[in-house]
Amino acid sequence: MNPVSLLLGVSFLVLVVVDLLWTTLWVEGGAGPLTTRLMSWTWQLLRRIAGHRPRVLSLAGPIVLVLSLTVWITLLWFGWTFLFAGGENALIDTRDTGPISWTERFYFVGYSVFTMGNGDFTPRDGVWQIVTSLTTASGMLFVTLSVTYVLNVLGAVTQKRSLASSIHGLGAGSTEILERSWDGESFRGLEVPLNSISSQLDTLTSNHKAYPILHYFYTPQTEQATATNIAVFDEMLTLLEFGVSKQDRPSEIAIGQARSSVQDYLNTLHEAFVEPAPRTPPAPALDGLRDGGIPTVSDQQFDESLDSIDERRRKLLGLIEADERRWPSSNSR
Numbered sequence: 001m002n003p004v005s006l007l008l009g010v011s012f013l014v015l016v017v018v019d020l021l022w023t024t025l026w027v028e029g030g031a032g033p034l035t036t037r038l039m040s041w042t043w044q045l046l047r048r049i050a051g052h053r054p055r056v057l058s059l060a061g062p063i064v065l066v067l068s069l070t071v072w073i074t075l076l077w078f079g080w081t082f083l084f085a086g087g088e089n090a091l092i093d094t095r096d097t098g099p100i101s102w103t104e105r106f107y108f109v110g111y112s113v114f115t116m117g118n119g120d121f122t123p124r125d126g127v128w129q130i131v132t133s134l135t136t137a138s139g140m141l142f143v144t145l146s147v148t149y150v151l152n153v154l155g156a157v158t159q160k161r162s163l164a165s166s167i168h169g170l171g172a173g174s175t176e177i178l179e180r181s182w183d184g185e186s187f188r189g190l191e192v193p194l195n196s197i198s199s200q201l202d203t204l205t206s207n208h209k210a211y212p213i214l215h216y217f218y219t220p221q222t223e224q225a226t227a228t229n230i231a232v233f234d235e236m237l238t239l240l241e242f243g244v245s246k247q248d249r250p251s252e253i254a255i256g257q258a259r260s261s262v263q264d265y266l267n268t269l270h271e272a273f274v275e276p277a278p279r280t281p282p283a284p285a286l287d288g289l290r291d292g293g294i295p296t297v298s299d300q301q302f303d304e305s306l307d308s309i310d311e312r313r314r315k316l317l318g319l320i321e322a323d324e325r326r327w328p329s330s331n332s333r
Contacts (some may be wrong), residue, residue: 076142
């Protein structure tokens with residue numbers, strides 16, 4: 001018996017099982033410790049390589065996804081290989097009587113994990129038959145969870161970009177959204193898209209908690225960039241809640257629900273190692289609203305209100321910068 005090989009095998013298997021189950025099954029737990037570090041290191045490396053080539057960053061999500069699957073299967077494969085190497089005469093060669101090489105152990109574990117049937121080697125009677133059954137079971141578990149995980153992640157990516165497109169469809173800037181919604185007397189009809197986007201944001205937040213890898217699916221198109229459009233949406237809510245005269249605002253319930261949905265999303269950023277920016281982003285100007293005939297509060301009152309949400313706006317700026325983008329102008333068209 002080789003205790004070193006046994007210890008390495010058990011360590012690898014425990015690591016991959018914990019990380020795999022943590023990442024794919026624990027909805028509130030985010031990604032496993034190994035996958036979390038892998039995502040962060042890959043993103044940081046690609047940011048350094050990309051420079052001014054956003055298309056390189058668009059590869060981050062797929063690369064992280066493939067690397068995660070590769071690391072899981074590698075640890076699983078090597079873990080069982082070391083485990084069989086640690087046992088005394090764990091395998092029997094049905095053709096030759098010589099010693100079992102590392103390559104042959106690797107081969108045996110491979111066809112056991114991927115359930116390819118019987119090969120030229122067989123486990124020795126007793127505990128090693130049970131270990132072989134566990135090897136095959138772990139392979140089936142890996143395949144099942146991995147396929148389900150990939151399909152769910154890709155579905156969540158589609159939902160994420162759909163949300164960004166929904167916000168962008170209202171307007172490219174926060175002021176533009178309010179100008180489009182103002183009919184000369186009120187923001188009639190704005191509550192419906194507010195409620196719809198809030199619902200989509202809640203779904204996105206749940207997906208980010210279950211699949212933190214979503215933070216690394218980057219798109220060069222601004223209209224599909226979730227970070228930019230959520231910042232535009234929240235700045236629109238800021239103008240609506242603090243800049244527009246109170247009697248002209250839509251339902252406070254709709255505004256509060258939308259605010260809460262954005263805040264819940266921002267609370268997931270620590271999983272992607274996104275921190276608030278050290279500075280506050282530029283304040284949205286009220287001049288655009290006034291030019292559109294929308295009643296507003298005084299600049300002083302508006303500036304005082306912005307102080308109360310400084311931390312929130314710095315989180316949004318941190319998100320924008322972590323996504324390698326610029327803070328959106330409130331008057332973008």
